């Protein structure tokens with residue numbers, strides 16, 4: 001029913017804590033165009049006249065027609081009186097993983113456009129159909145159990161700075177198309193949506209021919225509840241020292257039978273290992289066997305040493321393949337996926353702390369076993385002036401931990417766990433979303 005489209009737009013606007021400026025990510029396809037038109041129509045009513053709309057199209061320059069298409073979307077927005085920007089993906093494009101690279105770049109450019117316009121959030125036209133495809137893809141990748149079944153979140157924080165909201169996640173594409181057709185509005189069909197070289201296109205075709213619709217209605221709510229439990233477990237049983245060592249109380253160390261704790265521990269281990277993704281299922285099973293045995297010893301998984309002792313479980317980065325990073329004066333870089341380092345004075349070189357330096361003393365002072373303090377201090381960053389003739393004192397820098405799994409894409413239903421992880425690593429909470437029911441999936 002096309003009325004579902006306006007109803008979803010209205011419900012979405014009502015969920016804002018206060019009126020704001022919304023940036024619509026519009027590709028020109030039916031879903032994002034329908035979203036723009038529906039929001040524009042809803043904003044025409046007195047109830048929402050304090051909101052404003054702006055729009056942005058990213059020209060990935062992967063097809064010869066893309067520039068003209070972006071310009072046509074711009075003209076469509078202009079006719080509605082909506083300010084519009086085109087973001088360009090410039091420079092070299094990777095040959096492998098082009099879709100993932102385009103996605104990352106797209107969000108970067110959209111976040112820049114949101115900052116330019118002073119927008120409070122970005123909205124995308126993801127639909128119920130996209131959600132089904134995402135869940136089906138995760139099922140085939142063996143991620144369909146537990147967390148994977150939640151699918152896409154209705155809200156996602158990108159790059160720690162801007163919330164991307166998906167107001168149409170429960171709306172069917174067919175309804176959006178009827179809605180547009182009733183208004184005589186056409187849309188673009190991206191040929192890559194049907195290109196069988198891409199996984200999503202294959203899954204889409206498979207779902208259409210089978211009529212199979214995976215269930216996800218409770219997935220997001222379950223995931224949010226699981227994150228809240230995981231957050232409480234982390235707060236009660238885990239401490240982080242100097243951003244280098246996570247210490248788990250002995251009684252909790254073997255509790256890998258609890259899925260919430262398992263996910264919490266794997267998130268922390270991804271941070272310690274400088275990784276964005278949590279370890280895969282096979283690794284977690286191997287690790288669970290080791291930790292549940294209760295025996296002292298060490299096991300390495302996902303670049304992290306799990307050091308089990310009578311006094312507890314200690315996680316720290318394994319001492320292998322530590323990179324060397326150079327950053328210019330005043331610049332910021334990420335070292336080993338674990339630390340964001342900003343030079344305050346001169347250009348810097350960052351490598352591993354070969355001697356352990358003062359880190360070791362601090363870890364010992366924190367009460368860690370000597371062996372743990374020694375090993376963990378060897379994977380700490382050593383920050384020195386890039387120009388060796390400068391005194392080491394010149395190496396002034398601001399250092400903060402990077403939270404690999406959440407700093408780029410943070411799904412709304414994981415915010416409670418992500419906030420606790422950030423606090424454990426000495427960071428602030430993530431910015432709160434502009435809508436009061438970010439866990440739209442919780443609102444039910």
Ligand SMILES: Nc1ncnc2c1ncn2[C@@H]1O[C@H](COP(=O)(O)OP(=O)(O)OP(=O)(O)O)[C@@H](O)[C@H]1O
Pocket residue numbers: 024025026027031032056057058059060103106123124125126130
């Ligand atoms: N070129 C583009 N310019 C602006 N917005 C876009 C562009 N491509 C996609 N979007 C936005 O993203 C939404 C989803 O598009 P699509 O399904 O093609 O991307 P996706 O890669 O599956 O999304 P995501 O990257 O968030 O998983 C669109 O409805 C639109 O809001």
